[in-house]
Amino acid sequence: MCLNRKPPSETGFLGDLVSRYALPAGGQAPSGRETTGPERRSSARRKLWELGNHAACPVTGVCLRLPELHKLARKAGLALEGCTEYEMHIALVSECRRRTPLAEMVQRELDQRHGLCVRQSLRLKSPEALARWWDQSCMGMDWAGVFWAVLTHARCTPELEFAVLGQVHMLQHQVGMAARVDQTRLQSLVQENQKLGDALLLVQQRLQTTVQEQAQRNALHEAEHMRLRAECIRAETAQEQALAQLADLKRHSPDLPLRQRLVEDNRQLLEHNQQLRRALNQASLSAAQPVPACSVEPARDTRQALQDEGLSMLDRAVLCVGGRTRVIPVYRELIEDKGARFLHHDGGEEDKAGQLGPMLQSADLVICQVGCISHNAYWRVKEHCKRHGKPCLFVETPSRSALERVLCGYSEPVRAVPRNVQTDPAV
Structure with missing residues (x-):
């Protein structure tokens, strides 16, 4: 919103509205102090209770949080226990529209908190420069400090105050609308987050079950590996012992293979002896039988008989x-x-x-x-x-x-x- 425009006519409807909007809380200009920018010649910064009738509400609402205002009210001796937030806001705004201990404490708190912006504004010597500075900084991170520095500047005219307060008022409406949209979106995100959390819980449970099963399988495999390793060690030990015994037998019995061969030959000779005994018995039985008188054996070839x-x-x-x-x-x-x-x-x-x-x-x-x-x-x-x-x-x-x-x-x-x-x- 550009504030560098021609001031409205003093006789027009907007001029009358600005004049009434910029009046202090008493409804008329305080004695000995003019309210219009061109006629104002003092270089001192304006106080909170010197601002327009509608300035205390946005200043207390934008520049300070409600718990901070409540803390200042307790220091000022105001009894606000049991009041709602809206009732507390009305009471604090009413106190800040006139010079009270609470208004002075709020003035000191805001000057100390936004001292950097206040010092920057002191270099500006005209309402136009204030307006340009507000246009450049109103969307920044520290726009509340710029807001306080512009309103309390000695060269802030009623028109500039009216424009700044109006822009802040509309921003508050937009912020409230955005807050409602954000609240709706937040509720949707909360529900979606709940669903995702439930799904994540199920996945974590399945993962934990899988990890436990895998750990059990790994334990079984490790036990089987240890068992097979022990059997392998026992087999290697038995093999080494057998080889040592074999080497010892060979060392103490060098003729062991010959004796084994002789034992085998002896067994074969016994079997052959039994076969010869059976053949001898059969030959003895055949010799005891009488030979027929007419038996004539065919002649055999002499060479074949020799062979x-x-x-x-x-x-x-x-x-x-x-x-x-x-x-x-x-x-x-x-x-x-x-x-x-x-x-x-x-x-x-x-x-x-x-x-x-x-x-x-x-x-x-x-x-x-x-x-x-x-x-x-x-x-x-x-x-x-x-x-x-x-x-x-x-x-x-x-x-x-x-x-x-x-x-x-x-x-x-x-x-x-x-x-x-x-x-x-x-x-």
């Missing part, structure tokens, strides 16, 4: 040197089916090389696995058999069929083998 006699391994010790682990049981079955005693040496892989010589001495027939034997063991077998005239069969492929072909193709007698005679494919 049968040469391949007969009944009650002979057959040593198999080398061979794959999975094929050894097949060789054992094939040799024992022919009535021989099966012996085995791995050719230096796991068995000690020193055991090969005694086993070669005790064997009647040697089977050498060419592809599954060390180079040293191969030459030892070959040299031993050549030196002692012991038959030796060389098998290139570690399989049952290969061993059967070698046994079938060998036609030299086992019992009478000439010295230095071998079936080595490499010779």
